[in-house]
Amino acid sequence: MKFVDEYRDQAQAEQLAQAIARITTRPWSIMEVCGGQTHSIVKYGIDELLPKQISLLHGPGCPVCVTPLEIVDKALQIAARPEVTFCSFGDMLRVPGSGGDLFSVKAKGGDVRIVYSPLDALKLARENPQRQVVFFAVGFETTAPANAMAVFQAHAQKIPNFSVLVSQVLVPPAIAALLSAPDNRTQGFLAAGHVCTVMGFEEYFQLAKKYRVPIVVTGFEPFDILQGILMCVRQLEAGRAEVENQYARSVQREGNLPAQALMAKVFRVVSRKWRGVGEIPMSGYGLTDEFSAYDAELRFGVAGNHVDEDSECISGQVLRGVKKPHECPAFGVRCTPERPLGATMVSSEGACAAYHRYRRRQPDKHPPAEQG
Numbered sequence: 001m002k003f004v005d006e007y008r009d010q011a012q013a014e015q016l017a018q019a020i021a022r023i024t025t026r027p028w029s030i031m032e033v034c035g036g037q038t039h040s041i042v043k044y045g046i047d048e049l050l051p052k053q054i055s056l057l058h059g060p061g062c063p064v065c066v067t068p069l070e071i072v073d074k075a076l077q078i079a080a081r082p083e084v085t086f087c088s089f090g091d092m093l094r095v096p097g098s099g100g101d102l103f104s105v106k107a108k109g110g111d112v113r114i115v116y117s118p119l120d121a122l123k124l125a126r127e128n129p130q131r132q133v134v135f136f137a138v139g140f141e142t143t144a145p146a147n148a149m150a151v152f153q154a155h156a157q158k159i160p161n162f163s164v165l166v167s168q169v170l171v172p173p174a175i176a177a178l179l180s181a182p183d184n185r186t187q188g189f190l191a192a193g194h195v196c197t198v199m200g201f202e203e204y205f206q207l208a209k210k211y212r213v214p215i216v217v218t219g220f221e222p223f224d225i226l227q228g229i230l231m232c233v234r235q236l237e238a239g240r241a242e243v244e245n246q247y248a249r250s251v252q253r254e255g256n257l258p259a260q261a262l263m264a265k266v267f268r269v270v271s272r273k274w275r276g277v278g279e280i281p282m283s284g285y286g287l288t289d290e291f292s293a294y295d296a297e298l299r300f301g302v303a304g305n306h307v308d309e310d311s312e313c314i315s316g317q318v319l320r321g322v323k324k325p326h327e328c329p330a331f332g333v334r335c336t337p338e339r340p341l342g343a344t345m346v347s348s349e350g351a352c353a354a355y356h357r358y359r360r361r362q363p364d365k366h367p368p369a370e371q372g
C-alpha cells in the first residue's frame with residue numbers, strides 16, 4: 001500500500017538501526033511522546049533493534065490514559081441522567097471511573113452512544129431537540145479542531161441542547177513538566193507528528209533551549225521512528241539540543257493556521273489535571289466565555305466535583321517514563337484488558353495495553369540510562 005509499505009520496509013529499518021548503532025558511544029534515554037508511537041515500537045520490536053545503550057521511554061501522549069478519574073466520574077454522572085444522550089469515541093467507554101465505566105451506565109439503561117465524530121453528536125442534537133446531547137471531548141491538539149468546530153457550529157446553528165464535556169490537553173506543557181521533575185530520565189524527545197501537523201513546532205524551540213534537550217518531530221511508522229531516533233541520537237552525541245522535523249511529509253513549522261484560529265476562538269488555555277500525574281499549569285483547553293453555554297460541566301452542575309486517583313495503579317509513573325508497564329505489580333495479574341485497573345490498560349494507545357497485547361512481560365533489555 002502506497003505511503004505505508006515503504007515506511008515498513010524491513011531492510012531499510014535494519015539499515016537505520018545499524019546507522020544508530022554506529023554513532024552511539026554511550027547510553028541515552030529517549031522518550032516517544034505519543035501512544036501511537038509506543039504501539040508501533042512494541043508491535044514491530046523497534047526497541048529490540050536498537051543498540052543496548054539506547055533506551056526508549058514511553059510518554060504521556062495517550063489521551064484516554066491521561067483523562068483524570070474525576071472527569072471520567074463526571075462523564076458517568078452526566079451519562080446516567082435520564083434526559084441525556086451521552087456520545088463518546090469508543091475507547092472511552094471502558095475507562096474505569098470510581099464506580100464503573102460508561103458501558104456499565106449503558107447496561108443500567110443510560111443512553112450512551114459511540115460516535116465517530118463530534119459532528120455526529122451535533123447531528124443527533126439537531127434531530128432530537130427534546131434530548132440533551134453531550135459529547136465527551138477528550139484528546140490532545142489533534143482532536144481539538146473538530147471539537148471546536150462542533151461547538152462553533154452548535155452556536156452558529158443555535159442548537160441549545162448540545163454541550164461538550166471537555167478534557168483537552170496540550171503536549172508542550174506536559175514535556176516541560178516531565179523535564180522539570182526530579183526523577184526525569186529523558187534526554188531527548190520524539191514529538192508527536194500528528195499534534196505538530198495541527199500546531200506546528202514553534203513552541204518546541206523554547207523547550208529545547210531551556211532544558212537543553214533535542215526534540216525531533218516524528219511520524220508513526222517504523223521507518224519514521226527509527227529515523228527520528230537516529231536524528232535524536234546524532235544531536236545527543238554532538239551535544240546539540242535543537243528542534244528537527246523528521247515528519248516533513250505532513251508537518252510544517254507553523255502548522256494548520258485555520259485550525260489554530262478556530263481553536264483560539266472556541267478554547268482558552270487552562271490548567272488541567274492529568275491522570276496519575278496531577279495538575280499541570282496551563283496544560284489544556286477549556287471553553288472561552290463566548291462558548292461557555294456549551295460547557296457540560298456547568299450545564300449539569302458537576303464542575304466542582306473532585307476525586308482522588310486509585311493508589312494501586314501506577315500509570316502516572318508509566319506515563320512519565322519512570323516505570324515500564326511490566327514493572328507494575330498489578331500488570332497481567334489484577335490488571336488485564338478484560339478487567340483494567342487503569343486507563344493505560346484500556347486505551348488502544350496505552351502503554352500497558354501495548355505490553356499486554358504484544359506479550360512484553362519480561363524485564364527490559366534496555367534499561368534507561370542514568371542521568372549525568
Ligand code: SF4
Pocket residue numbers: 312313314315318325328329330331332335336340341342343344345352
Ligand atoms: S498495569 Fe494496570 S494498574 Fe498497572 S499501571 Fe498499567 S493500567 Fe495501572
